Amino acid sequence: MRKALVAALAAVSVLACLAASSASAAPKMMIGIQDDANFLFGNPDYAFPLVKQLRVGVVRANLYWGGPHAVAKRRPAKPMDPDDPAYDWGPYDRAVFYSIQSRARVMFTIYATPSWANGGGSTNKAPTNPLDLQRFAYAAAKRYSGTFKAPDGRIIPPVRLWMAWNEPNAPAFLSPQYVRKNGKWVIQRAVNYVKICNAVYTGIHSTLLGSEKVACGATSPRGNNNPTGIRPSVSPLAFMRALKTDGLKKFDVYAHHPYYQTPSDTPASKPKVATAVTLGNINVLIAELTRLWGKKRLWITEYGYQTYPTDRIFGVTYAKQALYLKQAFAIARANPRIDMMIWFLLRDEPRIGDGWQSGLLSASGAKKPAFAAFQKLVH
Numbered sequence: 001m002r003k004a005l006v007a008a009l010a011a012v013s014v015l016a017c018l019a020a021s022s023a024s025a026a027p028k029m030m031i032g033i034q035d036d037a038n039f040l041f042g043n044p045d046y047a048f049p050l051v052k053q054l055r056v057g058v059v060r061a062n063l064y065w066g067g068p069h070a071v072a073k074r075r076p077a078k079p080m081d082p083d084d085p086a087y088d089w090g091p092y093d094r095a096v097f098y099s100i101q102s103r104a105r106v107m108f109t110i111y112a113t114p115s116w117a118n119g120g121g122s123t124n125k126a127p128t129n130p131l132d133l134q135r136f137a138y139a140a141a142k143r144y145s146g147t148f149k150a151p152d153g154r155i156i157p158p159v160r161l162w163m164a165w166n167e168p169n170a171p172a173f174l175s176p177q178y179v180r181k182n183g184k185w186v187i188q189r190a191v192n193y194v195k196i197c198n199a200v201y202t203g204i205h206s207t208l209l210g211s212e213k214v215a216c217g218a219t220s221p222r223g224n225n226n227p228t229g230i231r232p233s234v235s236p237l238a239f240m241r242a243l244k245t246d247g248l249k250k251f252d253v254y255a256h257h258p259y260y261q262t263p264s265d266t267p268a269s270k271p272k273v274a275t276a277v278t279l280g281n282i283n284v285l286i287a288e289l290t291r292l293w294g295k296k297r298l299w300i301t302e303y304g305y306q307t308y309p310t311d312r313i314f315g316v317t318y319a320k321q322a323l324y325l326k327q328a329f330a331i332a333r334a335n336p337r338i339d340m341m342i343w344f345l346l347r348d349e350p351r352i353g354d355g356w357q358s359g360l361l362s363a364s365g366a367k368k369p370a371f372a373a374f375q376k377l378v379h
Contacts, residue, residue, distance in 0.1 A: 029333050031379055032058030032107070034302065035346035035359070040091045041069070044098045050346060052102040054360070054371070055379045058161065059099045060107045060301060060342045063092055065136050066114030067123045072136060075116045079135035082143035089143060093150055100157040107161035107342075108144070109218070109301075110137055110200050111173070124175045126192035130199040137162075137203025145209055160212050163255055163301060164200035167220040168193040169239040171231060178227035185227040187234055190242035197243075201250045215299050216243075216251035221259045222276045235275035237288055244292045253339070254289050257302040258282050260324075263316050267328035279303070279331055286337050299340040300332055304358030307368065310348065311357040321358075322369035329377055343374065 033056050038047040040061055051059060064070050069091070072079075076086035092108070099106045110133075112123035117132045127133050142148060146158030168174040168189055174196075179188040197216040204214050223235035234242070236256060258279040261271050269280045277285045279300075289296055305324050308315030316324065325343070332341045348363040349355030357363075360371040 029338060030058050030105075030340040031329065031377055032056055032060055032104070032340065032342045033346050033360075033374075034060035034342050034344050036062055037349065038346050039095050039099075044094060047346065048098040048102045050361075051099070051104050054375050055377075056102070056104045057379055058107050058340065058342065059095065059102075059104045060109065060163075061092070061095055062111045062166065063108040063140060064112045065110060065133065066117065067112040070112070070114055071140075072114050075114075076139075079132065080138050080142070082139045082148060084139070087139065093156060096144060096157050096159060097150075097154075105161060106144075106157075106159045107163065107301075108140065108159055109163040109166055110140065111166050122175075124171070124173050126174065126196060127199075130195040133196060134199040134203040134206075137200045138206050139203075141204045141207045141209070141212065145207055160209075161215075162200065162204050162212060163215040163218055163299075164197045164251075165193065166218050167257065168196070168218065169223050169234040169236060170220040171233055177232040177234060180227075187239070187242040189234060190239060190246050194243055194246045194248045197248060197251055201252075213252045215253040215255040215301065216248065218255040218301055219257065219277075221257055221271075221278055222261070222273060225275060236277045236285060237275070240285070240288055240292060251296075253297045253299050254293075255299040255301045256282075256285055258285075258300060259303060260305065263308070263314055267324050267331055279328055282331075282335065282338075286335075295337070297339045298335075298337050299342075300338060301340065301342050302344045303328060303341060304344040304356070305370075306357040307348075310362075315357060318368045318370070322373040325370050325373045326377075333378070 039059055065072055071087050071089055074086045076084035078084045096106050113125055113127050117127040118125045119128055144159035148156050150156050166173050171177050174189045177189050178185045201214045204212050219236040219239055223233040225235050225238055226232055258277055260278055261276055267279045271278045305321045306315045307318055307321050329341055332338045345356055345359040347361040348357045348359035350363045360374055361367055
């Protein structure tokens with residue numbers, strides 16, 4: 001009897017240890033691609049078979065509140081109702097349907113302020129009243145709750161992965177960067193971004209679905225921290241600290257874009273600029289994330305290597321792009337705090353100079369070696 005009891009207790013102890021180990025283990029890393037030109041506004045019958053062929057797990061796309069591709073080009077009368085006549089969800093509904101058919105989940109990044117919501121300003125100017133953004137986020141989450149019907153009667157597939165804005169520490173996406181108050185420079189973008197993140201988080205989670213994840217941050221890898229410079233920007237760590245100071249509390253996941261700095265950098269290279277955060281020193285950002293908010297998870301929501309000779313400044317050879325893609329995903333997968341990594345782009349942009357050439361395919365559609373490298377990743 002005693003031996004049997006000891007054996008039973010030992011078995012229970014082993015099962016408890018296994019359960020604890022399983023509970024603390026990092027979930028399987030999600031792997032995805034972002035390419036708005038192809039996934040939202042291109043030919044879906046071209047793009048989404050490639051998504052399926054590549055075994056993409058997550059399609060990341062911007063959900064444009066304002067701008068040329070705006071859902072809300074004018075102020076809605078009932079902003080929390082997805083069926084308000086002011087809303088046009090067309091390309092976004094289509095992307096969700098095609099993604100699910102291709103066995104991929106969708107992550108929407110709510111971005112771009114409509115001019116009616118910020119006093120006639122540009123899309124990178126924060127909304128005057130964050131409640132407008134909160135109501136839009138609620139309408140978006142409700143439409144993509146998995147219970148809402150499209151105009152043709154079909155149930156729209158669910159979206160559970162969300163992000164608030166894109167690279168708010170870069171002037172192209174959120175402005176102004178700094179303002180002078182009481183003789184001191186204040187990181188105004190952090191003040192504004194806390195309001196943006198809170199609005200998106202509250203709007204999404206007000207649907208009470210319970211399974212949504214809202215990421216904040218989505219920071220650019222660099223910043224000069226110079227309020228009087230020609231192009232003032234804030235480095236990712238300084239931006240994180242400012243967010244904490246300005247009261248950011250509610251978010252599920254933090255996001256970052258740890259791009260390489262020079263074409264001589266491998267994914268493991270430490271950045272040459274002390275304030276930059278690339279994949280090579282990503283643990284510096286994770287350590288600061290832990291210090292400020294505890295053990296929040298991290299999503300890498302943009303990463304990629306541009307290719308030469310199309311990009312003669314930042315490009316690497318096709319062979320190196322494939323090699324670095326494999327190395328980068330291996331580094332991310334080995335990190336227990338990283339749950340997602342998104343490659344940017346599917347296909348090179350045709351504009352030489354201001355376009356991006358980090359696609360798995362060339363602008364003509366030819367597959368680069370990186371296409372096969374991505375396909376062979378453990379999905």
